[in-house]
Amino acid sequence: MSTQKTLPEPIIRPEFINENIALAHTGDVAVKLSVFEKIWNINGVRKAFILLSLVAIWQAYTVLLDVEPLMFPTFLSALDRLVSDLVDGELLAKVWFSVKVLVIGYATGMAIAAILVLWGTSSRLGGDFISMATAMFNPLPSIAMLPLAMLWFGLGTASLVFVLVHAVLWAVALNTHSGFKNVSSTLRMIGENYGLKGVPFVVKILVPAALPAIMTGMKVGWAFAWRTLIGAELVFGASSGGGGLGWYIFESSQNIETEGVFAGLFMVILIGITVENLIFRNIELKTINRWGMQR
Secondary structure (H helix, E strand, O other), X not given: OOOOOOOOOOOXXXXXXXXXXXXXXXXXXXXXXXXXXXXXXXXXXXXXXXXXXXXXXXXXXXXXXXXXXXXXXOHHHHHXXXXXXXXXXXXXXXXXXXXXXXXXXXXXXXXXXXXXXXHHHHOHHHHHHHHHHXXXXXXXXHHHHHHHHHHHHOOOHHHHHXXXXXXXXXXXXXXXXXXXXXXXXXXXXXXXXXXOOHHHHHHHHHHHHOHHHHHHHHHHHHHHHHHHHHHHXXXXXHHHOOOOHHHHHHHHHHOOOHHHHHHHHHHHHHHHHHHHHHHHHHHHHHOOOOOOOOO
16 A cells, blocks of 8 residues: 655646736836925934924023023023124133134043044053043043143143043944954955055955944043033133133123023034034945945
8 A cells, every 4th residue: 555645736826918018017116296295204304393392392481481581581582692792702702712622632641542532442551542542531531630630731722632532532443443453354354365564454454344433432432521511601701801602601690691501501502413424424425425434
């Protein structure tokens, strides 16, 4: 008696052939967007909508609830103070002072971080130094270094630059060094096969591969430096009778000019948004997003 099982017959699907190509049209693959959807897909439009919504809530809260202007002024009154001080030139001078010091401190911190990372990439001792130094100094608030900066460098731009370098250095060095260590072995071997060593190997292989981590460190360092500068200027301005946006905010608060305080805060926010969207965002679009490393 045979134990062989009979396999079922395979099912053959009938084929459909359209002789007329026009009848084979299945419709549009991509869905056509409406004008509203096209506008809403623009990143800047969505951010502007969020910003205007917050402004509307602020204005409605202060007007409808009749909030005391000395405690919380309306958005329009704070905006009027901002425009008037910009036209007078007083606020522009403060902004220029702060931005100038910030650029010097940020560039200095980036340069020192680059040197440390190069050392950490080429030497085991350098890598250990970065790990130990970032563990020690990165959690230390930069504003806590202000008393030492005042003792060492006096009341001036040098002290501000010192605390800014501390704010930028460790965040950038830590993220960059971590990004370099996460570069795949395949990319490293490709660079070695091309004979790349030292700085050319770092610039042509490690930097492009670790650019997302580097950009994260740069943005974190920028945020740390910006808020450290404003906080430091409050003390330096009160001590030396000058300064930038921090001193402008401090002076307005001492004169009980709440609109001036909010005008100074507006400038801090506007500068932060401008740097984020015009500088960092464009760099990411032309590098990380273009290379398919980030959506």
